[in-house]
Amino acid sequence: MMTPILEKIALFISVALMIVISYWLGQQSYNWMPVAATAEAKHVDDLFSFLVALGSFIFLGVVGMIVFSIITCRADENDYTEGHPSRGNNKLEFFWTATPTILVLWIGWQSFNIYQQLDIEGLNKIIDLKASESGNKSMLIAQKIPNQIEEIEVIAKQWDWTFRYPQSNITTSELHLPQNKRVRLILESEDVIHGFYVPEFRFKQDMIPNHRLNFTFTPLKEGKYKLHDSQFSGTYFALMEADVYIDSPEAYGQWLQSAHNNILKPSLAATEHAHQPRQLIRSDWPTIEPATPFVAQQ
């Protein structure tokens, strides 16, 4: 039997240890994520790190108590007498109703703050909030936004992505984004619900037929990424991918110049539909025909 003093010391050490481990896991969690390629991604990773640290603390605390009991509190096989005589303990009960309440409020508050920092702007809002701070709204929107913000239309259909650059009159099958500049994506679906998702960007947005949804964000890290459909959209869903590039301002300018002779590629789905791969078990259930690429509009 441990003396009460020793017990307190042991408790203190284990709590300290738990704090250290949870903090360390919280720091590690940044490595579990893909590269952070947008300004928004950093905030999401901070939120995740906070959630991992707090979650680890709770996990270690509860599981630690259970495992400790399993090791130290085993009964003899035929001993069915009482475990311990204490019947309820109001202080303790209050304590553990208060604990989750406080934790939840804390998590909620942090998540709220970080969501606010994302600044992905209200959905469905065509009006730019920043512009509305001063004078004549509609004038400002008409004049300012096209200059400040790069606008790109993203059109999804089963199972193909097309991107339109209305300011430059370009239509392509790969998405190029300018580094360090705010970008507004205008999302449209021609048939079913699709989802815009680039893991390195840390957000996704469903694309609902008949709704033009848009969101803004800031690409930061140059490189090549992959767009994947995130909302199940039928037979060739797994193949609904497109390449995404974040280009330096110069490279972006050059690409806009050269993109006029960019040919629209057939989608992976259309290619696979035309040449079915070898699969061990085939059902050959009928499917919607994959879309053919848009003809570039001039």
Add this chain to the structure above:
Amino acid sequence: MTHSSATNLKESQIKQQAWKRYFTFNTDHKVIGIQYLVTTFIFFLIAGILSMILRGELITPPSDLVDRSLYNGLFTLHGTVMIFLWIIPSLVGLANYLIPLMIGAKDMAFPKLNAIAFWLIPIGGILLLSSFLLPSGSAQAGWWSYPPVSIQNPTGYPINGQTIWLLSIIVLGISSIMGGVNFLTTILRMRAPGMHFFRMPIFVWTVLSAQLLQLFCLPALTGAAIMLLFDLSFGTNFFNPTSGGDPVLYQHLFWFYSHPAVYVMVLPAFGVFSEVIPAFTRNPLFGYKSVAVASFGISLVSIFVWVHHMFASGTPSWMRILFMFSTMLVAIPTGVKVFAWTATVWRSKLHLDTPMLFALGGVVMFIIGGITGVMLGAVAFDLHVNNTYFVVGHFHYVVYNTITMALFAAIYFWFPKMTGRMYHEGWGKIHFWLTFIGANLTFFPMLPVGLQGMVRRISSYDPQYAGWNILASLGAFLLGMATLPFMANLVVSCLIGIQAPNNPWYATGLEWATTSPPPTENFETIPTVTLAPYSYGLPQYSTVDTTDEEAIKRHGN
């Protein structure tokens, strides 16, 4: 000699009849309970085989085992069968067996309705599975069946897999509503004298809360299914965007039921933990009243959180934030429960028999399910991992690693009561360890691979995700193997297991006060309840009667 062979003959006749009544329209709640448990277990095995084919496809990055449509059909039916034909009805079966016994009633309030509700399950299930044979193939739009994908009908046949899917969901929904009415009436009206609310075992509380939710929310799903069926078959435009319908409306209706449904599933599992843990720690359930009230709290809050499944569906920011907070509120009553179990275990007299292993394993894994769930409630994080394998990992930690584990705990715990025989402890432990290891090996890798961005419902994936996927697939095959010792144990023990005493665990609760198995009317005389529940420590639950040969035999086992 002649005398004993005559009784043997009579006994075997009775046995034969006993065996046959499980295939009849029987109205005894105990028979119906076992009918449910066995039927749903068969569906669990079928859906498990489907999942192993899915994991077989995903063990390598390209699509090389099954074609794309078949893969979509497989995960749709895997998910649908697991939810609507395993988790929900198996818990109903367990409750069917236990509730009248636990509250000291002779049967359920409406025995015929009870039997009808059961027989709708195999009908709905067989209907659903038969759709694999249709020329159009089975439904392929996922267990959510979001339109417009679900109302596309490239075959043009008037009846396709999706039609069958919707019909069977409607059949199963009707069965659930019948069950809900029956449970509520039984629990509210048929308790034995002295069994007032705060003397009910937690399992009864959780079933009451879960069935209230079922009655309140299920009509939304049934309504949505009927509307979708009209869109699909008769060209109405509730959800069809090409003619002015709103597919997002379906999502609201669907999640208005299907979020609370996760509590319909998990609450009785919490109830099982709350029965098993006190019995094997010899402690009263710590904070009994808080745990009882927390069940209601969970039900109530869970009605107001459904939009967390739609954070990415064009939901405006104010709504996202509102539902983020309501989602996190559920963590409070849930936290109360987890703490109560932990405190019950702390400083107790632990017996690690198989039911307790499954209960503790389930609680530990539920903590992972719960923590990842709160993470998903945080909008900004959810927008990254929603519809990735992170979500798949999270909900399998709940549906398999918590609820299915709780069901195993329950089956082992009440097996002696149901069959009058003991299961084999050694094989039970092997089953536990294979399941515990297999389940973590299968579902843990889904969390990191989801953080990395692997989207769910894809039949081929980027090779960068291959490592974790191999582990998950191997885990799934192990998990499949793990059910073999379980089935062997139950079948063999049922036939030749040691005779079980009435109360092998020295547990409290009225179900242990009658014979094993209980007589048709449950109790010789309806008992009067005078004690608080979980009165462990009282002499009648503390002493092993050394003159009881059965008890000694059991411990020699």
